[in-house]
Amino acid sequence: MEAWVEALGSMEDEERLASLAYVAGQQVEIDEVELNEALRRALVVRAVGGNPQRELELGEEAVGRLAEELDTAERREALVRALAALRSDVAGRPAAQTLDALIADDALAWRCFAAALLAAELA
DSSP states (O other), X not given: OHHHHHHHTXXXXXXXXXXXXXXXXXXXXXXXXXXXXXXXXXXXXHHHTSOTTSOOOTTSHHHHXXXXXXXXXXHHHHHHHHHHHTHHHHTTSTHHHHXXXXXXXXXXXXXXXXXXXXXXXXX
């Protein structure tokens, strides 16, 4: 955990947002079949939009579609709770402000989580 928290300080903003959301998102329950089907559809949207190996961006359509498809109030709440649980790990570090921004904006947090899920699928 310490190595990851240290690495957060050297990441670009979007990468830091997605990394925090991804780690916290491990506490969000999503049925594996539902997740895999949603990821498959997001990959198709991404491929239609150009080279699927291009750099992933938070604002792209595939990320938005994945976020929308998996979104529920319960999942967002679980994500925000899991993000809040990371506060002590990043306290006093550059990632603390990023974490606070995610906690304050559950829509941003959810979109970042979707981007991270898609990035993991592409890796």
